[in-house]
Amino acid sequence: MxxxxxxxxxxxTLMVGAPAMAELVFPSLSYRTGPFAAxxxxxxxxxxxxxxxxxxxxxxxxxxxxxxxxxxxAYNTEKGVECYESTKGMGALLYNPLSTGIxxxxxxxxxxxxxxxxxxxxxxxxxxxxxxxxxxxxxPANYWNGASAAVNYVLSLNNGSLEGKKITLLHFNGAYGKxxxxxxxxxxxxxxxxxxxxxxxxxxxxxKSQWLQIRREKPxxxxxxxxxxxxxxxxxxxxxxxxxxxxxxxxxxxxxxxDVTPAGAAANGYKAVAFHGVGSDYPVFDDIxxxxxxxxxxxxxxxxxxTVIYNRGVYAAMLVAEAARKAQEIHGTADITSSMMRDGxxxxxxxxxxxxxxxxxxxxxxxxxSCENHGGPGTAAISQWDASAGKWSLITxxxxxxxxxxxxxxxxxxxxxxAENNIAPQCK
Amino acid sequence: MPEQLLFAMEVxxxxxxxxxxxxxxxxxxxxxxxxxxxxxxxxxxxxxxxAMTLVGVQQGQVPFAHLINTIFGTKxxxxxxxxxxxxxxxxxxxxxxxxxxIIEKYILHHLVGQxxxxxxxxxxxxxxxMHGFAPLMWGSEVMKLDVxxxxxxxxxxxxxxxxxxxxGFFLDNxxxxxxxxxxxxxxxxxxxxxxxxxxxxxRAVADDHxxxxxxxxxxxxxxxxxxxxxxxxxxxxxxxxxSKSGVQISLAExxxxxxxxxxxxxxxxxxxxxxxxxxxxxxxxxxxFAIGPLVGGATQAWFAYVLALIFLIFRPQGLFGExxxxxx
Numbered sequence: 001m002x003x004x005x006x007x008x009x010x011x012x013t014l015m016v017g018a019p020a021m022a023e024l025v026f027p028s029l030s031y032r033t034g035p036f037a038a039x040x041x042x043x044x045x046x047x048x049x050x051x052x053x054x055x056x057x058x059x060x061x062x063x064x065x066x067x068x069x070x071x072x073x074a075y076n077t078e079k080g081v082e083c084y085e086s087t088k089g090m091g092a093l094l095y096n097p098l099s100t101g102i103x104x105x106x107x108x109x110x111x112x113x114x115x116x117x118x119x120x121x122x123x124x125x126x127x128x129x130x131x132x133x134x135x136x137x138x139x140p141a142n143y144w145n146g147a148s149a150a151v152n153y154v155l156s157l158n159n160g161s162l163e164g165k166k167i168t169l170l171h172f173n174g175a176y177g178k179x180x181x182x183x184x185x186x187x188x189x190x191x192x193x194x195x196x197x198x199x200x201x202x203x204x205x206x207x208k209s210q211w212l213q214i215r216r217e218k219p220x221x222x223x224x225x226x227x228x229x230x231x232x233x234x235x236x237x238x239x240x241x242x243x244x245x246x247x248x249x250x251x252x253x254x255x256x257x258x259d260v261t262p263a264g265a266a267a268n269g270y271k272a273v274a275f276h277g278v279g280s281d282y283p284v285f286d287d288i289x290x291x292x293x294x295x296x297x298x299x300x301x302x303x304x305x306x307t308v309i310y311n312r313g314v315y316a317a318m319l320v321a322e323a324a325r326k327a328q329e330i331h332g333t334a335d336i337t338s339s340m341m342r343d344g345x346x347x348x349x350x351x352x353x354x355x356x357x358x359x360x361x362x363x364x365x366x367x368x369x370s371c372e373n374h375g376g377p378g379t380a381a382i383s384q385w386d387a388s389a390g391k392w393s394l395i396t397x398x399x400x401x402x403x404x405x406x407x408x409x410x411x412x413x414x415x416x417x418x419a420e421n422n423i424a425p426q427c428k
Numbered sequence: 429m430p431e432q433l434l435f436a437m438e439v440x441x442x443x444x445x446x447x448x449x450x451x452x453x454x455x456x457x458x459x460x461x462x463x464x465x466x467x468x469x470x471x472x473x474x475x476x477x478x479a480m481t482l483v484g485v486q487q488g489q490v491p492f493a494h495l496i497n498t499i500f501g502t503k504x505x506x507x508x509x510x511x512x513x514x515x516x517x518x519x520x521x522x523x524x525x526x527x528x529x530i531i532e533k534y535i536l537h538h539l540v541g542q543x544x545x546x547x548x549x550x551x552x553x554x555x556x557x558m559h560g561f562a563p564l565m566w567g568s569e570v571m572k573l574d575v576x577x578x579x580x581x582x583x584x585x586x587x588x589x590x591x592x593x594x595x596g597f598f599l600d601n602x603x604x605x606x607x608x609x610x611x612x613x614x615x616x617x618x619x620x621x622x623x624x625x626x627x628x629x630x631r632a633v634a635d636d637h638x639x640x641x642x643x644x645x646x647x648x649x650x651x652x653x654x655x656x657x658x659x660x661x662x663x664x665x666x667x668x669x670x671s672k673s674g675v676q677i678s679l680a681e682x683x684x685x686x687x688x689x690x691x692x693x694x695x696x697x698x699x700x701x702x703x704x705x706x707x708x709x710x711x712x713x714x715x716x717f718a719i720g721p722l723v724g725g726a727t728q729a730w731f732a733y734v735l736a737l738i739f740l741i742f743r744p745q746g747l748f749g750e751x752x753x754x755x756x
Contacts, residue, residue, distance in 0.1 A: 033560070033563070033677075035677055038568060041568055173725075173726040201728065202729075205669065205679070205682055208443075208446050209439065209716040209720070212438065212717075213717075229673050229679075232672075232674045233673045236579070237672075239580060240580045240581060240600050262674030264572070266579075301505070
């Protein structure tokens with residue numbers, strides 16, 4: 001009986017105390033279990049650790065602490081939607097669903113709930129059109145930017161001409177993997193290269209026939225849109241058929257340490273498109289080490305700091321935090337709502353000077369978001385794996401993608417979505 | 429010789445090799461089904477657990493490190509030593525025997541006499557338990573598996589076919605090793621079941637539990653033995669598949685490749701698993717080569733099941749399965 005009273009008192013105290021503890025709530029739809037956990041864990045760690053850094057070092061954002069409640073999706077779309085429904089009542093300001101499938105499901109829901117979605121480097125590419133997708137933001141780069149960046153890079157290796165060259169896309173046989181096909185088809189027409197796509201079904205553990213086909217057709221370059229075990233198998237199979245690794249270029253979801261290490265030295269020279277910096281040679285990581293890892297507040301065991309996917313989580317969190325700061329500035333209040341957060345995202349401006357202040361100079365591009373452009377600059381660089389050193393390095397600068405080809409595709413796809421859903425243009 | 433014919437020959441050869449890898453996984457299912465009538469849904473997770481244990485032991489990783497660190501605030505990760513591959517394989521094999529003992533003692537022992545569907549449901553539970561337990565013990569990272577097996581293009585085959593046909597065939601060294609190991613494994617299992625006391629006891633239990641019990645055969649011992657053998661087969665499959673992709677939880681999905689093999693080869697025949705694997709391997713690779721490009725590709729995932737279903741219509745017990753006749 002005494003215990004019951006104590007428990008009731010504790011619950012009552014928590015309930016009374018809760019409204020007084022204003023927090024900026026950014027739920028993390030993570031996947032630490034299931035077949036894609038190897039990629040989900042470092043991302044979730046990086047995302048959480050950056051907010052922990054802000055709490056520990058700066059006292060939060062604008063004096064308000066940040067809360068990052070995690071909900072496990074196991075990269076499953078239904079679970080992701082359940083996570084959204086179960087956490088939005090906590091005062092969620094923004095969702096970063098970390099899955100293209102979950103993003104597609106949440107676009108209409110989140111828009112109706114006036115909660116913004118942030119999908120950097122994944123999700124629905126045409127959501128870059130803010131005129132149609134008022135609550136979705138996918139800056140600084142999307143899949144079509146990634147495809148264009150890969151082709152631009154290949155162009156640079158071939159003195160600006162791809163006439164007579166053959167490029168193959170090896171891709172996950174689902175929405176994510178098929179995303180770059182329209183862009184690559186258009187780019188093939190523009191630059192005169194031969195393009196074909198070879199799908200791989202989930203999970204991609206067996207890719208023998210695909211790589212035999214590549215061996216027969218002898219493409220000059222293979223672009224790669226994979227995730228999970230498909231990445232490790234593809235890189236090993238490429239090595240097996242002795243495909244030149246430097247001509248094998250993955251998208252940013254196919255270019256992490258755990259993708260290349262199983263193949264060992266054979267993976268040396270493999271490349272991947274990147275939309276942010278690699279490694280830990282930025283002051284922000286020293287702060288993460290000092291305030292988060294060393295003080296025992298890291299989401300993981302700290303070994304992921306500086307790895308590609310961890311960095312992506314940090315970068316996403318930084319941009320979300322900057323947008324929250326902007327929202328506080330616009331609306332003159334530290335305790336912002338999800339609607340205000342949307343405004344902050346739409347008026348976000350990242351300058352080189354600000355990146356330096358944040359300890360991330362050169363980590364990502366300077367850019368600004370607008371009502372019409374939710375996709376940012378669309379810049380990307382190429383990274384390459386050095387197996388002996390065991391690290392990724394950027395081998396190009398961040399460069400713009402071919403918006404002459406991409407923008408009409410974004411306009412067409414978003415116009416079709418607007419027509420299907422009776423969406424009026426939101427920008428005046 | 430026409431180019432397309434040469435390509436088809438290369439695809440067939442590689443299909444046979446892929447089939448051997450499928451058969452390695454299917455063998456584990458067959459061993460357990462044959463001796464106990466249990467369709468072991470958890471076989472894919474046994475593959476994962478065996479491979480994770482091998483790499484964990486080999487790399488001197490501390491089991492449950494994340495859990496230990498969370499509870500005690502420590503920062504342990506590994507013991508600071510590595511274990512020779514051969515010794516690590518022995519330890520991983522022993523771990524699989526221990527798992528077999530645990531399964532018998534705490535699950536199967538309590539379900540003796542229950543309908544087959546209950547035993548099947550128990551293995552589904554085991555799958556989910558191990559799906560959480562294996563990463564808890566060894567972590568969720570992709571683990572690099574290196575037991576010294578050669579991988580990549582086999583030069584003698586390449587050169588011989590180049591000289592013979594003017595086109596060098598691709599054949600993966602790892603697939604050749606897998607084929608040799610599978611042949612040794614099958615021969616050993618057949619010899620064991622035919623010529624040893626325990627093997628004969630295993631077959632007796634497979635034929636009739638009650639009759640076997642009545643002549644003094646220990647059902648518990650046989651079940652531990654069979655699950656141990658399936659665990660060792662899982663370890664071999666884990667080594668082969670894990671060498672290609674690294675060891676990770678999605679390795680459990682290879683079980684999906686074994687199901688059509690079982691449907692085709694029969695759930696009770698060791699040679700059936702091999703022949704079924706070869707037919708599925710060649711069938712799906714040739715179909716992808718000939719028809720795949722016409723229908724958008726990626727046909728392997730479903731074609732294997734279509735092929736197995738076609739066989740099933742004409743021979744429900746599979747090619748080598750036992751036809752069960754029940755008299756009233």
